[in-house]
Amino acid sequence: MxxxxxxxxxxxxxxxxxxxxxxxxxxxxxxxxxxxxxxxxxxxxxxxxxxxxxxxxxxxxxxxxxxxxxxxxxxxxxxxxxxxxxxxxxxxxxxxxxxxxxxxxxxxxxxxxxxxxxxxxxxxxxxxxxxxAWMAVREKLCSDLTVSIELLSSWVTNPNPYIRRFAVECLRPRGVWCKHITELKTQPDIALPLLEPLKNESEKYVQDSVANWLNDASKTRPNWVSDLCERWVFESNTEFTKRIVKKAMRTINMPHKGK
Structure with a gap:
C-alpha cells in the first residue's frame, strides 16, 4: 500500500x-x-x-x-x-x-x-x-466578539504556545482561507486584550500569529498599527518585540510604485 x-x-x-x-x-x-x-x-x-x-x-x-x-x-x-x-x-x-x-x-x-x-x-x-481547530470555530466566535475576546483573553497567558497562538489566529481580521472580520478591520483596538500580553512573546510560532494579525489590520488601519508598534518597542525593546514589529509593519514599509 x-x-x-x-x-x-x-x-x-x-x-x-x-x-x-x-x-x-x-x-x-x-x-x-x-x-x-x-x-x-x-x-x-x-x-x-x-x-x-x-x-x-x-x-x-x-x-x-x-x-x-x-x-x-x-x-x-x-x-x-x-x-x-x-x-x-x-x-x-x-x-x-x-x-x-x-x-x-x-x-x-x-x-x-x-x-x-x-x-x-x-x-x-x-x-x-x-x-x-480555529477555522471550525471562527464563525461562531465572530457572532459575539465581545464575549469571545473576553473568553480568549485567558488563553494568551496559557503556558502552552499552541493555545496562545490559537487565541490570536482564530480572530485575525483577514484570516487565511476564511471570511474577513469587518469589525476588527475597522476597530482593531477591541482585540488589544489578545495582543498586548504577547508583545514580548518568545515563541516564533506565536510571534508570527501576532505579527500577521497586526499586518492584517495595517491594511485598513495603518496609523493605528504604526502607533501601537512604536509604543511596544518603547515599552519592550527586546529582540522578541522587534521581530514581531518588523513582521507586523511589512505592508506599511513596503515600497510603493511611483515613489
Missing amino acids: NRIDMLNNGLEATTHLNECLQVDQEHLFKVILTPFCNEQLLNKMLSVMNMNNTASGILSKMKIIGKVLADTFVSYNIQDEIYRCLSQHISDTARGWACFILPEKKPPLSLQELLIQIQPYAKDNHFGVREW
Missing part, C-alpha cells in the same frame, strides 16, 4: 499541506464510518455531502462533513461514540472533522463550551488539526 493509500484509509497522518490536500475525503469517510452505520445511511450521508459541496475547496468539504455528521447522528445513541472515534483517530483529517462537528452540535454549545471542547485540538501535535 503506497503513502496516499495509507492516508486515504486512515492508517497514517499527513506530514505536510500537500498531503492534506491529496486525501480522498469521501473514501476516508467510508472507511471510518462503515463500522457505525448501514450502507443505506452511509450512502444517504454521502449524497448530502456531494449535493452540498458546490465549492471544491478543502475547507468547504470539512465544514460540510462536520455538519452532515452532526445532523445525522444527533438522534442516534452512537453520536458520542462516533465523535470519540474521530477525536482520537490517527488521521489528522478525521480529527479535523471532529473539530467541525462542534459548532454544529445540537443543542448548540455556548461560546464558553465551544472553546473548552475545541482546546484539545488547538494544542494538537499535528499542524493541520491546529489549523482546523
Whole structure:
C-alpha cells in the first residue's frame, strides 16, 4: 500500500499541506464510518455531502462533513461514540472533522463550551488539526466578539504556545482561507486584550500569529498599527518585540510604485 493509500484509509497522518490536500475525503469517510452505520445511511450521508459541496475547496468539504455528521447522528445513541472515534483517530483529517462537528452540535454549545471542547485540538501535535481547530470555530466566535475576546483573553497567558497562538489566529481580521472580520478591520483596538500580553512573546510560532494579525489590520488601519508598534518597542525593546514589529509593519514599509 503506497503513502496516499495509507492516508486515504486512515492508517497514517499527513506530514505536510500537500498531503492534506491529496486525501480522498469521501473514501476516508467510508472507511471510518462503515463500522457505525448501514450502507443505506452511509450512502444517504454521502449524497448530502456531494449535493452540498458546490465549492471544491478543502475547507468547504470539512465544514460540510462536520455538519452532515452532526445532523445525522444527533438522534442516534452512537453520536458520542462516533465523535470519540474521530477525536482520537490517527488521521489528522478525521480529527479535523471532529473539530467541525462542534459548532454544529445540537443543542448548540455556548461560546464558553465551544472553546473548552475545541482546546484539545488547538494544542494538537499535528499542524493541520491546529489549523482546523480555529477555522471550525471562527464563525461562531465572530457572532459575539465581545464575549469571545473576553473568553480568549485567558488563553494568551496559557503556558502552552499552541493555545496562545490559537487565541490570536482564530480572530485575525483577514484570516487565511476564511471570511474577513469587518469589525476588527475597522476597530482593531477591541482585540488589544489578545495582543498586548504577547508583545514580548518568545515563541516564533506565536510571534508570527501576532505579527500577521497586526499586518492584517495595517491594511485598513495603518496609523493605528504604526502607533501601537512604536509604543511596544518603547515599552519592550527586546529582540522578541522587534521581530514581531518588523513582521507586523511589512505592508506599511513596503515600497510603493511611483515613489
